[in-house]
Amino acid sequence: MKKIRLGRTNLYINPLGWGGIPIQRVSEQEAVSVVQAVIGMGVELLDTARGYTDSEYKIGLALQKIDQPVILSSKSHVRTEKIQDEVRTSLDQMRVNKIHIYHLHAVNRFEEYEQVMRTGGAYEGLQRMKDRGLIGHIGISSHNLKILERAIEENHFDVIMACYSFLEPEADQRIFPLARAKEIGILAMKPFSGGVIEEPGPALRFVLSQPDVVPIPGSESLERAKANWEVFVQNRGLTPADQQYIDTLRKEMDHQFCRRCDYCQPCSEKISIQHMMGLQYIVKRFGPNTKKLDWFQMLVEKGRNCTECGECLTRCPYQLPIPDLIKKNLTWYDELAKNS
Ligand code: SF4
Numbered sequence: 001m002k003k004i005r006l007g008r009t010n011l012y013i014n015p016l017g018w019g020g021i022p023i024q025r026v027s028e029q030e031a032v033s034v035v036q037a038v039i040g041m042g043v044e045l046l047d048t049a050r051g052y053t054d055s056e057y058k059i060g061l062a063l064q065k066i067d068q069p070v071i072l073s074s075k076s077h078v079r080t081e082k083i084q085d086e087v088r089t090s091l092d093q094m095r096v097n098k099i100h101i102y103h104l105h106a107v108n109r110f111e112e113y114e115q116v117m118r119t120g121g122a123y124e125g126l127q128r129m130k131d132r133g134l135i136g137h138i139g140i141s142s143h144n145l146k147i148l149e150r151a152i153e154e155n156h157f158d159v160i161m162a163c164y165s166f167l168e169p170e171a172d173q174r175i176f177p178l179a180r181a182k183e184i185g186i187l188a189m190k191p192f193s194g195g196v197i198e199e200p201g202p203a204l205r206f207v208l209s210q211p212d213v214v215p216i217p218g219s220e221s222l223e224r225a226k227a228n229w230e231v232f233v234q235n236r237g238l239t240p241a242d243q244q245y246i247d248t249l250r251k252e253m254d255h256q257f258c259r260r261c262d263y264c265q266p267c268s269e270k271i272s273i274q275h276m277m278g279l280q281y282i283v284k285r286f287g288p289n290t291k292k293l294d295w296f297q298m299l300v301e302k303g304r305n306c307t308e309c310g311e312c313l314t315r316c317p318y319q320l321p322i323p324d325l326i327k328k329n330l331t332w333y334d335e336l337a338k339n340s
């Protein structure tokens with residue numbers, strides 16, 4: 001297996017990482033088996049976040065029982081220098097002395113970007129953690145390609161994390177060449193578009209066709225982890241059947257799939273449009289406990305305030321029928337809540 005260099009981090013890894021979102025949905029024991037299995041298969045980079053509830057903790061449990069070195073990547077939504085406390089919590093949760101890559105998580109708006117980069121902002125906090133050797137490299141994750149373009153241009157980060165799948169392929173033209181030119185490592189999040197794509201073969205073969213980009217598909221079952229790994233070791237290009245699957249799903253999702261770019265904001269009712277658009281996938285990701293989460297309840301209640309003013313419609317570059325889809329998702333959710 002040919003390792004790749006993750007840009008100027010000088011970390012050499014197998015170019016298939018693993019993402020820690022799905023293990024939130026399973027027991028500690030199941031999560032530990034999955035994490036150990038993926039490391040046993042040869043995965044060398046594990047990605048998680050403070051925001052993924054007990055994911056860091058479960059990874060920490062798994063790491064206690066193995067000797068193999070792995071590259072750890074985590075992230076935090078805290079936008080000020082208080083992010084230093086988040087790093088310490090991540091270290092405690094994963095029971096390690098150092099996290100190789102720590103990202104500013106989901107910096108999707110320019111106001112947020114300016115906040116994290118200003119004096120006293122989260123970037124400065126991470127620099128302090130780096131100076132103390134508690135983290136190795138500073139990264140940024142964003143769903144907004146304009147923010148990633150600026151972050152790369154300003155050249156503060158060693159690693160960037162962009163959404164990349166056959167349903168949202170724009171990063172390969174807009175982001176990857178810029179990052180390569182500055183030797184910034186590239187992690188590809190959401191290779192299955194947050195659960196919209198169900199077939200691992202076409203999804204992963206598409207992303208793996210970029211040889212220096214490391215996808216981080218998550219898995220909460222051994223079966224899924226093995227399926228992903230198999231696609232990776234087969235090392236094949238896209239097949240005609242893959243292409244057919246891709247073409248069909250692209251057509252089907254063209255006017256439904258939210259790219260989570262936030263270009264439709266601001267909403268006068270302060271609705272988190274991208275989350276309301278992806279409501280079904282959030283429930284799928286967080287499992288049966290989703291409705292008990294406070295932030296989720298707030299999200300849904302705010303979503304109910306949509307006045308159908310249509311302001312967001314003019315801003316969505318993909319012409320998604322936002323108010324209709326919000327309504328449809330709320331109806332779906334209410335039905336689900338009634339029957340559970
Ligand atoms: S249509 Fe609904 S979601 Fe869109 S801006 Fe108006 S209130 Fe917000």
Ligand code: SF4
Nearest residue numbers: 258259261262264316
């Ligand atoms: S609704 Fe459109 S503009 Fe808004 S986040 Fe989704 S894709 Fe982007």
